[in-house]
Amino acid sequence: MSLTNFRTLGRSGLVVSPLALGTMTFGPGEWNADDATSRAIFDAYRDAGGNFVDTADIYAGGGSETLVGRFIAESKVRDEIVLATKFAFNGSASPLTAPQAGGGNPNAGGAGAKNIHRALDASLRRLRTDYIDLYWMHIWDGVTPIEEIVQTLGDLVRAGKIRYYGLSDMPAWLAMKAATIASERRVPGPIAMQLEYSLVARDVESEHFPAAREGGMGIMPWSPLAGGFLSGKYRRNDTGDTGRLSGANPFGDSKFVDRNWDILDVVKAIASELDRPVAQVALAWTLVRTGVTSTLVGARTVSQLESNIAATDIDLSVDQMRRLDDASAPALGFSSGLSAPFIRRMVFGGHDVVGWGE
Numbered sequence: 001m002s003l004t005n006f007r008t009l010g011r012s013g014l015v016v017s018p019l020a021l022g023t024m025t026f027g028p029g030e031w032n033a034d035d036a037t038s039r040a041i042f043d044a045y046r047d048a049g050g051n052f053v054d055t056a057d058i059y060a061g062g063g064s065e066t067l068v069g070r071f072i073a074e075s076k077v078r079d080e081i082v083l084a085t086k087f088a089f090n091g092s093a094s095p096l097t098a099p100q101a102g103g104g105n106p107n108a109g110g111a112g113a114k115n116i117h118r119a120l121d122a123s124l125r126r127l128r129t130d131y132i133d134l135y136w137m138h139i140w141d142g143v144t145p146i147e148e149i150v151q152t153l154g155d156l157v158r159a160g161k162i163r164y165y166g167l168s169d170m171p172a173w174l175a176m177k178a179a180t181i182a183s184e185r186r187v188p189g190p191i192a193m194q195l196e197y198s199l200v201a202r203d204v205e206s207e208h209f210p211a212a213r214e215g216g217m218g219i220m221p222w223s224p225l226a227g228g229f230l231s232g233k234y235r236r237n238d239t240g241d242t243g244r245l246s247g248a249n250p251f252g253d254s255k256f257v258d259r260n261w262d263i264l265d266v267v268k269a270i271a272s273e274l275d276r277p278v279a280q281v282a283l284a285w286t287l288v289r290t291g292v293t294s295t296l297v298g299a300r301t302v303s304q305l306e307s308n309i310a311a312t313d314i315d316l317s318v319d320q321m322r323r324l325d326d327a328s329a330p331a332l333g334f335s336s337g338l339s340a341p342f343i344r345r346m347v348f349g350g351h352d353v354v355g356w357g358e
């Protein structure tokens with residue numbers, strides 16, 4: 001596999017690379033790359049044949065979009081890039097610090113029509129373009145009716161300001177309802193889900209993966225290295241200096257728990273069998289998971305990105321995949337239990353019937 005093993009994203013005609021360039025590390029920030037390094041990362045991704053670039057209005061307070069817009073304009077590659085950005089976090093507050101009570105504009109965040117139009121216009125300006133290829137709802141705000149979200153985003157597709165849209169960080173039922181409403185009302189529907197997914201974060205397999213398949217949505221994992229944890233660079237007995245994963249962090253719960261260290265041990269063993277970096281094995285596993293279309297890679301340096309891209313040429317054996325699957329298997333929830341092999345056989349007279357897209 002390489003970055004030019006293009007595929008369509010969900011049930012759409014949008015053609016993307018198997019690895020997308022995440023640009024959360026672009027722009028000012030404690031764990032970010034400086035401008036020159038960000039440019040070099042962008043160029044290295046393009047040189048490797050990648051066409052899919054992901055940013056968000058909130059990354060570095062708009063700084064990431066500004067740099068991505070500049071790099072695309074300077075390289076004159078707007079037509080070749082599938083440009084994705086996101087709305088929903090509040091434009092009047094930093095997402096990475098606890099917001100102060102009051103003071104902000106409540107309509108400068110969320111998925112209401114007023115904010116979507118505000119956010120899109122600001123992103124288009126920073127990105128120096130008049131359309132977005134893939135517009136993401138970054139996170140569901142928990143209150144805006146799904147009908148309004150689908151109508152607003154579908155109208156933007158029809159107006160040509162965005163080509164497609166996707167849903168990130170939302171309950172599976174919401175994505176399914178959005179897809180259903182869209183098709184019933186003949187409004188353009190979501191084509192992709194962006195979710196935290198890695199060897200140490202597989203809980204989305206039970207509800208989100210089947211919903212994506214049923215709703216015609218491709219899955220884009222974020223934090224496939226669990227923010228760097230799955231690179232193997234941290235030590236179980238010394239988690240004192242762990243960069244962006246230190247202490248309370250905005251990327252969720254601590255990655256430094258016994259279960260994750262045990263999973264990492266299996267990844268390390270396979271990396272050593274293959275004589276490849278640990279991070280590449282973790283990425284190679286993500287790349288071939290059924291339902292995953294394009295995996296978001298984050299990098300703070302060019303060498304990290306180049307090494308991560310090299311994961312595309314790893315072929316994990318059946319035995320290696322099984323060991324990784326077994327070590328990281330999520331607890332079977334009620335829904336995934338319903339299609340467990342034992343139940344299938346009970347239903348289908350002892351046969352292991354395989355469903356569409358499984």
Ligand SMILES: NC(=O)c1ccc[n+]([C@@H]2O[C@H](COP(=O)([O-])OP(=O)(O)OC[C@H]3O[C@@H](n4cnc5c(N)ncnc54)[C@H](OP(=O)(O)O)[C@@H]3O)[C@@H](O)[C@H]2O)c1
Pocket residue numbers: 021022023024025031054055138168169194195221222223224225226227228229231233243244279296297298299300303304305307308
């Ligand atoms: N939709 C959402 O809510 C959401 C949330 C998060 C991210 N995202 C998107 O997903 C992209 C990727 O997410 P992520 O940054 O969390 O991905 P990740 O791959 O899990 O973590 C990337 C970080 O790991 C470290 N790293 C990367 N490659 C490495 C290597 N080969 N060896 C050692 N360390 C390495 C770097 O941090 P250090 O060098 O500082 O350790 C890098 O910044 C983001 O850029 C963004 O576009 C979306």
